Amino acid sequence: MxxxxxxxxxxxxxxxxxxxxxxxxxxxxxxxxxxxxxxxxxxxxxxxxxxSNELGYTVDVGPNWIHATGTGVVHPIRKLADETNTALHHWNSKQLIYDSSGARLPDEKTDKLSTLLWEIITEAQEVSKVARQENGGESIPIEDSLYDFIKRKSAEKLDDDERQILIQMSEIWGAYVGEPIWKQSLRFAWMEECCGGEEVFVASNxxxxxxxxxxxxxxxxxxxxxxxxxxxxxxxxxxxxxxxxxxxxxxxxxxxxxxxxxxxxxxxxxxxxxxxxxxxxxxxxxxxxKLSQLEKVFINFPSAFWISDPTEDSFPSCTNWLTPTYAKDTNPHGWPQEVWNLPSLAAPNSHPTMLFYIFGDCSRHIVNSIHGKSKAARDSFLKEFFFPYYSRLPGFDVQNKDCSPKAFLASEWLKDDLCGNGSYCNxxxxxxxxxxxxxxxxxxxxxxxxxxxxxxxxxxxxxxxxxxxxxxxxxxxxxxxxxxx
The missing domain is CATH 3.50.50.60 (FAD/NAD(P)-binding domain)
Known part of the structure; x- marks a missing residue:
């Protein structure tokens, strides 16, 4: 009562x-x-x-994004961003992908598979939504994952080679939800629809x-x-x-x-x-x-060596390295990596910085490896861990000082007791x-x-x-x- x-x-x-x-x-x-x-x-x-100002300028250690705007409903955070003149960025649709051997995928294949992957994820969300409406979702086994759905659908649509690449690409879903895609419930995939709407990046903070x-x-x-x-x-x-x-x-x-x-x-x-x-x-x-484990690592360089023409937004917004087999010393589990191209932000928020999103066991490994260490030890670990990925970008030359990182910043929500040592619900x-x-x-x-x-x-x-x-x-x-x- x-x-x-x-x-x-x-x-x-x-x-x-x-x-x-x-x-x-x-x-x-x-x-x-x-x-x-x-x-x-x-x-x-x-x-x-x-x-944090550790990079020499201010960046968000927590959220960077405003999700699912432009749906016809006034989005409260987008509204506040507009009212406060907070700088926002719309990423271009280009994507750069390196396969598990470290070779760059042709743009045509990248575009084809990226489009298909989002179509399958959207279909999964719709299937879970319909199941919820019809029977409370009980027609979908609770053990069934979004990963399982993608594997089934890719088998229907692709040959063996492209299917394997698409399945590896799907693992980057973890950078959205903070845990591997095989942990993501298919029954409740509809509850992650915010990841599929229009998204803007907070370019300032x-x-x-x-x-x-x-x-x-x-x-x-x-x-x-x-x-x-x-x-x-x-x-x-x-x-x-x-x-x-x-x-x-x-x-x-x-x-x-x-x-x-x-x-x-x-x-x-x-x-x-x-x-x-x-x-x-x-x-x-x-x-x-459940609680996810999403962390981020900023790597700042003397200049954006990977961009040949700084006057155009020609470089892909996002780069993925799929299930790397070439970094066995630092990444024996083959955790995929994702980086966002921060030099494409408009001035004064444009900096020669890469933003890696890491998740699940990879994020736990990195945070546990750097927590409590000296700045020199932290930077040394991060440089060694991420070198196999940024060293494959165009323009990289190990002899060029512009290709050597100048500053690092890594979040450590795993060690934050006040947020429960995690990121957000999943x-x-x-x-x-x-x-x-x-x-x-x-x-x-x-x-x-x-x-x-x-x-x-x-x-x-x-x-x-x-x-x-x-x-x-x-x-x-x-x-x-x-x-x-």
Whole structure:
């Protein structure tokens, strides 16, 4: 039974976490006259939106993209980007692919197979969507992966040689979702449709967007940094009208409502902080969703040696090295590599930098190899690991100083306890009710005055994105407001 809300006075809402979802929730509440206190464990706001200047200029260590714009619906993050004059970039459609021996694929074959691959992925998403509508997805075995679907379809459409290349190309899907494609659930492929829409790259960085999202909370909320919540006491006793938060420093905060906007990974590792334990279905929903491991490595050069004509956007936006067999010392598992061509960004955001997206076991290997090491040791490892790939780009000459990296920057979300040592939610094989799990988290525990928001509790089409976090916080803020109308 949900306790009645006192409609007299201004309720005091506590928000755990000052990421995008928590800040957006706070803004909704503050505009309606609520008192809001945000407890943030970091020494800054923004959560996984943060920047670094290690390359000599500012880059996003967290999100780079705005997904699925141009669908006829106003996209909240794209709208904020436009309002803040944040520089955006539309990549060209060109792609450069090296096969497993390190030889460049002919452009005609690259175009043909890339087009076919996206057609098959789109078909898989549609198949999973239809199955969901017809029978809740149960016609698709929970063990069936997107990889399985691609292998079946490629066997119908291609000969052995091209089929093998297309299957290897499909492995780069991991750079979208953060884990290998054979872990990606076919039953819930429809929940990754944001990866198939129009996408723009934030050419500058997310700082102006974050400033706009946090503008009202920074002015009107009580934001307490360096404050880690270790206990959430929320009873379902209808006579209890408060939620208590205890912090690592021993402080106690009492609120009329509490919104937990902490990342999925943090929730999974800290379920014991909820007292009493969360309801079984909510607890299982949090456990059932999976966490991806996407990391990024920036490599900055003295100049963009791989571009012969800097006046034209002629170089492919994206380059892939498929299942490399020529880097057995550094990459014996043959993890594929993907890099984005940052010199193609418009001035002043154009820099001779390559951005590698690494995922799954590859990202875990790299982060574990560099974490805690000296800068010299980190740089040496990264140079050795990525040399087999950038050294195959046109214009490379080992004697040319312009071809020797000048600076490196690697994210280490794997070692970040506050985000649960991972990146964002992911829908993997074995999941039986991923969509229902998301809905259960979105519902929260209103009877305990306890709510949850974040990219893992987002509208289905935006799960795992900044927009998803933003809309999730908005949704919970509006639900709380409705209770007190």
């Amino acid at each position: 949900m306790p009645e809300r006192d409609k007299i006075g201004k309720p005091h809402v506590g928000i755990v976490g000052a990421g995008v979802s928590g800040l957006r929730c706070a803004e909704i509440l503050l505009k309606q006259g609520f008192t809001v206190t945000i407890l943030e464990a970091r020494n800054r706001i923004g959560g996984r939106i943060c920047q 997310y700082s102006a967007i974050l400033d706009r999202i946090s503008e009202i909370p920074r002015k009107q909320a009580n934001i307490i940094l360096n404050t880690k919540v270790v206990s959430v006491i929320a009873h379902d006793d209808t006579s209890n009208s408060h939620v208590v938060l205890l912090t690592a420093s021993g402080d106690k905060y009492v609120f009329d409502e509490v919104v937990v906007s902490a990342p999925l990974g943090w929730l999974q590792k800290n379920l014991g902080c909820f007292k009493p334990a969360l309801p079984p279905r909510l607890n299982s929903a949090i456990v059932n969703l 829908f993997q094989v074995g999941a039986a009710e991923a969509d229902q799990d998301v809905l259960v988290i979105r519902q929260g525990c209103p009877e305990r005055r306890l709510w949850f928001c974040g990219e893992h509790a987002a509208p289905f089409e935006e799960c795992g994105t900044v927009a998803g976090a933003y809309l999730s916080g908005e949704f919970i803020g509006e639900k709380i407001v409705d209770l007190y109308q």
